[in-house]
Amino acid sequence: MSGISVAFGGVSALSDVSLTVEPGQVHGLIGPNGAGKTTLFNVACGLVRPSAGRITWRGDELRRLRPSQLSTLGISRTLQGVGLFAGMTVLENVMVGAHRHARAGFFSALLALPTADKDDRLLRERAQRALAELGAESYAGRYPGSLPYPVQKRVALARALVADPDLLLLDEPASGLAEDEMHELGELIRTLSARMSVLLVEHHMDLVMRVCDQITVLDSGEQIAAGTPAEVQADPKVTEAYLGDEVVETDAAELARTEGGRNA
Amino acid sequence: MQQFLNVTLTGLTQGMIYAAFALALVLIWRSTRIVNFAQGSMAAATAFIALALIQAGWSYWVALVVALASGFLLGAVIERVIIRPVEGGPELNAVIVTLGLFVAIQALIAIVFGSSFQSFPTPFGVRGFTVGDTTIPVTPTSLYVIGSVLITMGLLVALFRFTRVGLAMRASAFGQEVARLLGVKVGRMLTLGWGLAAVVGSLSGLLIAGGGFVFPAYMDSLIVFGFVAAVLGGLDSPIGAVVGGLILGLALNYVSGYVPRGSALVNITALAILIVVLLVRPGGLFSSATARRA
Numbered sequence: 242m243s244g245i246s247v248a249f250g251g252v253s254a255l256s257d258v259s260l261t262v263e264p265g266q267v268h269g270l271i272g273p274n275g276a277g278k279t280t281l282f283n284v285a286c287g288l289v290r291p292s293a294g295r296i297t298w299r300g301d302e303l304r305r306l307r308p309s310q311l312s313t314l315g316i317s318r319t320l321q322g323v324g325l326f327a328g329m330t331v332l333e334n335v336m337v338g339a340h341r342h343a344r345a346g347f348f349s350a351l352l353a354l355p356t357a358d359k360d361d362r363l364l365r366e367r368a369q370r371a372l373a374e375l376g377a378e379s380y381a382g383r384y385p386g387s388l389p390y391p392v393q394k395r396v397a398l399a400r401a402l403v404a405d406p407d408l409l410l411l412d413e414p415a416s417g418l419a420e421d422e423m424h425e426l427g428e429l430i431r432t433l434s435a436r437m438s439v440l441l442v443e444h445h446m447d448l449v450m451r452v453c454d455q456i457t458v459l460d461s462g463e464q465i466a467a468g469t470p471a472e473v474q475a476d477p478k479v480t481e482a483y484l485g486d487e488v489v490e491t492d493a494a495e496l497a498r499t500e501g502g503r504n505a
Numbered sequence: 506m507q508q509f510l511n512v513t514l515t516g517l518t519q520g521m522i523y524a525a526f527a528l529a530l531v532l533i534w535r536s537t538r539i540v541n542f543a544q545g546s547m548a549a550a551t552a553f554i555a556l557a558l559i560q561a562g563w564s565y566w567v568a569l570v571v572a573l574a575s576g577f578l579l580g581a582v583i584e585r586v587i588i589r590p591v592e593g594g595p596e597l598n599a600v601i602v603t604l605g606l607f608v609a610i611q612a613l614i615a616i617v618f619g620s621s622f623q624s625f626p627t628p629f630g631v632r633g634f635t636v637g638d639t640t641i642p643v644t645p646t647s648l649y650v651i652g653s654v655l656i657t658m659g660l661l662v663a664l665f666r667f668t669r670v671g672l673a674m675r676a677s678a679f680g681q682e683v684a685r686l687l688g689v690k691v692g693r694m695l696t697l698g699w700g701l702a703a704v705v706g707s708l709s710g711l712l713i714a715g716g717g718f719v720f721p722a723y724m725d726s727l728i729v730f731g732f733v734a735a736v737l738g739g740l741d742s743p744i745g746a747v748v749g750g751l752i753l754g755l756a757l758n759y760v761s762g763y764v765p766r767g768s769a770l771v772n773i774t775a776l777a778i779l780i781v782v783l784l785v786r787p788g789g790l791f792s793s794a795t796a797r798r799a
């Protein structure tokens with residue numbers, strides 16, 4: 242994404258932001274509340290159309306990107322919160338995410354022709370595998386509303402992963418998680434980066450500093466810093482944007498402590 | 506006893522038709538949050554298409570299939586062309602549009618097919634079976650009505666539960682934006698949903714017409730009963746629509762069968778039930794509203 246600008250009715254939400262997620266890397270997107278992180282995310286998903294700038298994916302420019310094309314392109318996204326379908330079982334929720342791997346066309350699926358039948362089985366198996374990978378297979382037959390929040394978050398992540406994306410967009414995956422769960426999540430993200438690129442929006446600094454290869458910092462819609470976690474932390478503009486400099490200092494200390502564990 | 510059985514069976518048969526119509530309303534409500542007031546006229550239009558074919562010498566069954574197919578087409582086209590622009594907008598706009606459609610389609614029927622009463626055939630007899638020398642109140646027609654509605658519902662359940670398209674349709678109903686991000690072509694699912702709903706509505710229109718008379722506004726009372734049944738069941742729950750339909754069918758027939766001059770009270774009873782449900786349990790008997798909020 243380069244030179245992205247977004248304005249909502251004269252109010253500029255993003256101005257001239259550029260960001261590149263390298264293959265196999267975890268890219269963090271941070272900034273204070275209202276900095277435009279989610280807006281940039283929505284631009285990447287085609288939910289918000291930028292007033293200027295280009296989005297390029299694997300060398301091709303995406304014009305008029307629509308949200309429903311996203312999964313075909315190999316991009317998955319999780320939402321802030323969980324966004325699970327309340328009236329469907331956990332397994333069914335994940336099966337919807339596997340949609341792009343179905344081979345039968347729309348009409349043969351509708352008429353339940355044999356190819357479509359095989360498809361349904363394949364989707365079911367894929368979904369079960371994705372749940373198993375995240376340790377949520379025992380919840381397959383339950384409804385999301387009856388599950389604890391951290392489990393719901395794992396299901397939502399399974400739903401994004403089941404499509405086997407090349408780029409995973411994570412919108413605040415750690416919100417509402419306890420310390421140890423967050424730690425597990427960090428390790429999971431590192432494992433995933435072997436298979437796909439990850440763009441991560443997150444408030445929890447220690448998580449971001451621990452798992453990201455590159456970080457872009459936004460403030461009031463402008464890009465104020467970009468680089469490795471260490472570079473970003475050393476940047477005085479970042480410290481200033483976060484006002485409480487101590488936050489970043491503790492994060493630096495945290496990073497020093499966990500640096501060794503990162504590549505494990 | 507004989508009368509009780511009789512009233513109960515008639516109630517169940519009619520209740521099945523209300524259930525089918527309510528189900529059509531619920532299918533559309535679930536996917537697009539619109540109450541389709543035009544459902545009745547749409548069904549009436551397909552019944553007139555069937556009648557024209559029957560009068561031209563085709564068999565009832567050919568006419569039935571053509572009517573259901575044209576119902577699907579009508580529902581799909583109306584969603585895509587007329588409803589799409591008001592989807593997701595203010596609720597009142599959609600209500601006005603479906604009310605307008607209701608009137609417009611009814612007028613169109615009168616222009617094309619005339620507004621006189623015409624008798625509509627039924628493929629089976631309306632006289633009860635005899636066991637020994639007593640006549641039981643089960644008629645071939647009532648079996649046909651109950652059977653065809655049950656089969657249709659069974660097919661819908663199979664579609665929604667066991668196929669990928671059904672899965673995508675349910676996903677679209679529960680969260681359009683999320684479904685879209687997961688690669689579901691939500692617009693197409695909504696069109697399909699309207700088409701299917703119109704098929705079910707059309708079936709109820711043909712069943713209620715069987716053995717009686719049709720005229721452009723013959724579905725008007727069924728709209729009221731179907732709507733009450735849907736609200737009774739929670740407007741959001743397909744099972745609720747079916748149970749609501751059966752309860753309403755029974756209640757209305759008990760009123761007309763046992764209350765003196767009860768047949769005059771049928772409409773009032775239906776509306777009284779509607780008011781009581783909205784006052785006491787606005788979410789309906791089977792409301793999933795609380796689960797939805799979670």
